[in-house]
Amino acid sequence: MIPIDPVERHLFFEGILIKYGYDFRQYAEASLDRRLAYILGKKGSTSLLDLLKDVLGKPEEFRSILSQLTINTTEFFRDPHFFKTLRETVIPILKTYPHIVIWSAGCSTGEEVLSLAILLQEENLLKRTTIYATDINQNVLKTAKEGIYEASCIPLFNKNYSMAGGSKAPSDYYSADYGLVRFNRDLLENVVFSEHNLATDSAFVECQLILCRNVFIYFSRELQNRALELFCQSLAHKGFLAIGPKETLRFSPKANSFSSVHEGSNIFSFNERFKK
Template sequence: MSDRTFDIEMGLLVDAIYLRWHFDFRGYAQASLRRRLKAAMGRFSCTSLSQLQDKVLHQPDFFPALLDYLTVQVSEMFRDPGYFLALRREVVPLLRTYPSLKVWVAGCSTGEEVYSLAILLREEGLLERTLIYATDINPQALQQAEAGVYELDRIAGFTLNHQRAGGKSSLSDYYTAAYGRAVFDKSLRRNVVFSDHSLATDSVFAEMQLVSCRNVLIYFDRPLQDRALGLFRDALCRKGFLGLGSKESLRFSSCAHAFTEFVREERIYQKSL
């Protein structure tokens, strides 16, 4: 199949997904989407995207499986520990000045960042007055996030990250290990609302003091990046904080004027308007 034919079929497929399932991948970065769809073709034994499209349109049980290929579920607890250390040292002292807090983890995947923030906020005495909104477009990922169960062989890496992020306790205080898995304490998600939300099609739903959306924008094209950043700008209160991934920036965004760099090296910004 030629690249031109593949791209034509890819355009038709994402249109079909939007019209049939109301998931909008039309603004996703083409190179990344192309890689993921090629992987899906191999997994589902399809020789063309048209075959994938046929399954999307005519096999209702197929789309959830394909969605796992279209959304990137790669995360870990306290990923990039310097980011969480900067939150702890630079942002938390200002968050303490609010009587109550709302935090939005956009694109939460299977929940590792949600639990990281919940643990950090508990260690800093802020979790009980915080409401965390954890959103993603993948319902299966949200189910995993809400369950808070992770393979035990990942915990050593999580523990090291927690220590490097300035952890004030042992990570083992927050989970129970059994049958090769770690189950995180239900009390960590008592103040968490898990919900589906699309940065491509949905709107702002509450005023936040902190929005953390890390390693999501890199999969969007420029117009969709601007849309998402516009949502974060509109959601944040004045002087609220936005955290992005290590390879993401506001530099060329149409929303850049609304923010100042707060911790530049960790991509933490503060809303200035």
């Protein structure tokens, strides 16, 4: 792997912040270095300062590397046990609300949003739910809005859907043609897609459920705490926060604001008494 000079890394991300408003300075350094080394290797370069010169002078160059600076690994019904637990423990409580607001933070290319929409439809909740799906990357948001994917994703979708407690034929939710699958448009009717940066942007909605799964692992402790503060500002009393299976709230100053809903699921209930 190409070694990354810490000074050059600092200058590179300071330049991006000033020019484009994207703040990567508090992302985990080891993860950033792997991505930067990959980008430099593809370009046949070893200098972040040369790359910075191109990025600052050519906005299209920045857009081309943005997707490589952010992690977009996802799949339909990822961690099926999580979705099964969500269905069994959280959905019954959400049913008590006349209108439900959900925030999917770091929604990537939309597989998790569609998985959530399918679950809500099966529980007769989708029509009275608004889902805010946000990500830092406009390119992945475009894919998420379209709801069109390579047909190669379907075997895993079918398997995960069944393991997550799905009650219908998986093929009820999509149509396939020419190597692509298009998910039913009604699944996305109540989804609002928007660019949002957890490192720099503010809270914008009050909601009963926030999903931010497999995002914290790429953040520094300081940025994790900032994001968690946003979630505390956004959650209604007794709302729910779901994070990834390898993530924890244990070391955050806000940890006492949450209580575990189900051991091993990383779904937490928010206590408004600690909200500031």
